Amino acid sequence: MTRYCLIFCLGLVLLSPSCxxxxxxxxxxxxxxxxxxxxxxxxPNYSFVKSNNAVTPDRFALGRALFYETMLSIDNTVSCGSCxxxxxxxxxxxxxxxxxxxxxAGLDQLGKRNAPPLFNLAWHPYFMxxxxxxxxxxxxxxxxxxxxxxxESMPGVIAKxxxxxxxxxxxxxxxxxxTVTSQRLLQALTQFMGLIYSYNSKFDxxxxxxxKVTLNDSELRGYDLFRANCNSCHxxxxxxxxxxxxxxxxxxxxxxxxxxxxxxxxxQDLHKFKTPSLRNISRTYPYMHDGRYSTxxxxxxxxxxxxxxxxxxxxxxxSFLNTLTDDQFALPLDQMDARFSDPNGH
Amino acid sequence: MSFRFRPGLLFVALLLICGAxxxxxxxxxxxxxxxxxxxxxxxxxxxxxxxxxxxxxxVNLKGDTFQVTQFKYYISNIVFTRADxxxxxxxxxxxxxxxxxxxxxxxxxxxxxxxTYKSVSLMLGIDSVRxxxxxxxGALDVAASGDMYWDWATGYVFFKLEGLSPQSGDPQHRLTxxxxxxxxxxxSQRTFxxxxxxxxxxxxxxxxxxxxxxxxxxxxFFKTPNLVDVSQPGYYDRTTPNSPYNKYxxxxxxxxxxxxxxxxx
Numbered sequence: 001m002t003r004y005c006l007i008f009c010l011g012l013v014l015l016s017p018s019c020x021x022x023x024x025x026x027x028x029x030x031x032x033x034x035x036x037x038x039x040x041x042x043x044p045n046y047s048f049v050k051s052n053n054a055v056t057p058d059r060f061a062l063g064r065a066l067f068y069e070t071m072l073s074i075d076n077t078v079s080c081g082s083c084x085x086x087x088x089x090x091x092x093x094x095x096x097x098x099x100x101x102x103x104x105a106g107l108d109q110l111g112k113r114n115a116p117p118l119f120n121l122a123w124h125p126y127f128m129x130x131x132x133x134x135x136x137x138x139x140x141x142x143x144x145x146x147x148x149x150x151x152e153s154m155p156g157v158i159a160k161x162x163x164x165x166x167x168x169x170x171x172x173x174x175x176x177x178x179t180v181t182s183q184r185l186l187q188a189l190t191q192f193m194g195l196i197y198s199y200n201s202k203f204d205x206x207x208x209x210x211x212k213v214t215l216n217d218s219e220l221r222g223y224d225l226f227r228a229n230c231n232s233c234h235x236x237x238x239x240x241x242x243x244x245x246x247x248x249x250x251x252x253x254x255x256x257x258x259x260x261x262x263x264x265x266x267x268q269d270l271h272k273f274k275t276p277s278l279r280n281i282s283r284t285y286p287y288m289h290d291g292r293y294s295t296x297x298x299x300x301x302x303x304x305x306x307x308x309x310x311x312x313x314x315x316x317x318x319s320f321l322n323t324l325t326d327d328q329f330a331l332p333l334d335q336m337d338a339r340f341s342d343p344n345g346h
Numbered sequence: 347m348s349f350r351f352r353p354g355l356l357f358v359a360l361l362l363i364c365g366a367x368x369x370x371x372x373x374x375x376x377x378x379x380x381x382x383x384x385x386x387x388x389x390x391x392x393x394x395x396x397x398x399x400x401x402x403x404x405v406n407l408k409g410d411t412f413q414v415t416q417f418k419y420y421i422s423n424i425v426f427t428r429a430d431x432x433x434x435x436x437x438x439x440x441x442x443x444x445x446x447x448x449x450x451x452x453x454x455x456x457x458x459x460x461x462t463y464k465s466v467s468l469m470l471g472i473d474s475v476r477x478x479x480x481x482x483x484g485a486l487d488v489a490a491s492g493d494m495y496w497d498w499a500t501g502y503v504f505f506k507l508e509g510l511s512p513q514s515g516d517p518q519h520r521l522t523x524x525x526x527x528x529x530x531x532x533x534s535q536r537t538f539x540x541x542x543x544x545x546x547x548x549x550x551x552x553x554x555x556x557x558x559x560x561x562x563x564x565x566x567f568f569k570t571p572n573l574v575d576v577s578q579p580g581y582y583d584r585t586t587p588n589s590p591y592n593k594y595x596x597x598x599x600x601x602x603x604x605x606x607x608x609x610x611x
Contacts, residue, residue, distance in 0.1 A: 133500045134500045135500055136480070137481040138488065138500045141488055145497035145498070146497075154489035158489055181483065182487055182488050182489035183482060187480070190481075263586075263587075265592075266588075
């Protein structure tokens with residue numbers, strides 16, 4: 001009797017669609033994720049070793065879990081990954097202004113700016129468009145505590161993580177103790193963010209004579225134009241010199257963003273914003289600190305300091321800029337680098 | 347499986363074990379001799395000599411009445427100088443003084459070489475390097491220092507004074523001063539070189555810690571070199587680092603801390 005019951009039940013299980021296991025991104029333990037300096041890159045500004053934040057697979061795994069953890073927001077809906085999406089080089093896909101947790105009326109709040117992409121962060125001397133974050137380790141405190149972004153507090157986040165058996169386990173694996181501290185959670189996040197590298201675009205392969213990659217004529221003309229007109233600010237190999245500049249963008253009166261002057265209080269910093277990297281630019285629209293431009297054409301039309309380009313020149317320059325897309329961000333969604341994807345499979 | 351009990355063997359084994367365990371009695375580990383002592387700094391928050399009490403009326407030099415409802419500041423980089431001009435610098439010297447927590451107004455500095463000390467230098471605020479370093483612990487833990495971290499920029503609030511004044515230009519008569527900013531023309535750290543006016547703090551090994559009392563006069567915040575008019579915008583509410591107002595107020599608190607007395611034991 002029991003044997004037939006068993007077969008019957010098994011049959012139910014096998015045939016029932018609700019019992020099907022969802023395909024899940026199963027990330028390998030990231031033993032191959034490590035601190036590195038890509039060929040041709042200068043020394044990074046942030047050193048994991050010198051910061052007493054040596055990279056280990058468990059700490060990286062914790063950082064990755066935290067990056068995608070909505071508990072870091074006051075209403076448990078927003079994670080770093082909500083606005084920093086892997087498929088668009090960790091920028092905010094399709095959003096001009098990034099939005100965060102809901103206000104009392106239940107409406108998502110808008111920030112004043114467009115979430116920038118995240119890669120090669122170890123080379124940045126400062127973070128945010130106005131440079132108000134001076135160390136990668138403590139940068140996450142800003143979005144976590146910003147009432148229009150995640151609306152939480154550091155003690156609040158720590159309490160939530162401490163109450164979670166999953167996180168106590170992950171902290172124990174990472175540091176040998178299950179006590180959650182701000183230093184540990186911030187260092188873990190830094191390991192995740194700081195190990196997103198972008199140095200394998202078509203242009204990089206061409207530059208390094210790899211895989212017989214060549215640039216076509218339009219791309220090569222575009223590269224010439226780039227070196228003549230753009231390289232002084234968007235310098236290789238990082239494609240930025242990180243300097244703060246006012247490029248003459250008209251002030252949006254609805255946002256009234258003073259740029260760096262907000263932070264330094266210096267009049268000469270009015271309307272200056274950090275020069276972004278052009279790597280992965282094909283993925284990170286819309287463009288500028290407030291996402292006002294949807295296309296690269298609009299950016300080129302703007303760039304007041306540069307001589308006017310002909311339509312053909314603009315086409316060539318854009319072909320070149322399209323070669324700056326890293327292999328990892330050019331992949332289809334289901335082939336994204338699993339080591340940096342959402343461990344919850346979103 | 348059979349086993350024959352051999353008491354003889356057991357006895358020998360015990361002897362060997364005991365012999366092996368018997369240590370040279372002269373070599374028992376003794377604790378290393380103590381060669382240092384302790385000093386205590388007491389930060390005596392006051393208003394022109396009157397002990398500071400929250401929600402109590404005081405008058406500043408301009409003649410405005412004010413009450414204090416919150417008062418916190420970072421003290422760092424403490425260095426003591428001996429009578430022979432040698433110094434002792436406290437390592438990892440970062441302390442958050444909160445008037446609401448009396449125990450935090452006592453700073454105990456240990457491992458001080460014995461001798462007589464004639465002055466102390468310290469910083470109100472955090473030095474610029476540490477102010478922009480990575481995630482910290484202790485007094486600099488962003489979670490534990492609570493509201494002494496900007497949280498919309500990195501870096502610490504060096505000085506926080508909140509209160510009320512009927513003359514305040516704020517609609518609710520609040521006074522709100524959050525000052526910080528570690529670099530640039532408006533940086534808000536101030537260093538104090540405080541001589542003990544001829545008195546000496548005597549540190550002995552295993553002796554009771556002398557108490558050096560330092561006066562922290564809140565009323566200095568409102569004067570010298572700048573006479574504060576709390577009715578004016580910018581002078582009753584200051585909550586950003588790196589503004590010209592920060593320098594204005596930091597220049598005022600640059601003479602806020604002075605020597606009061608020493609108690610040796």
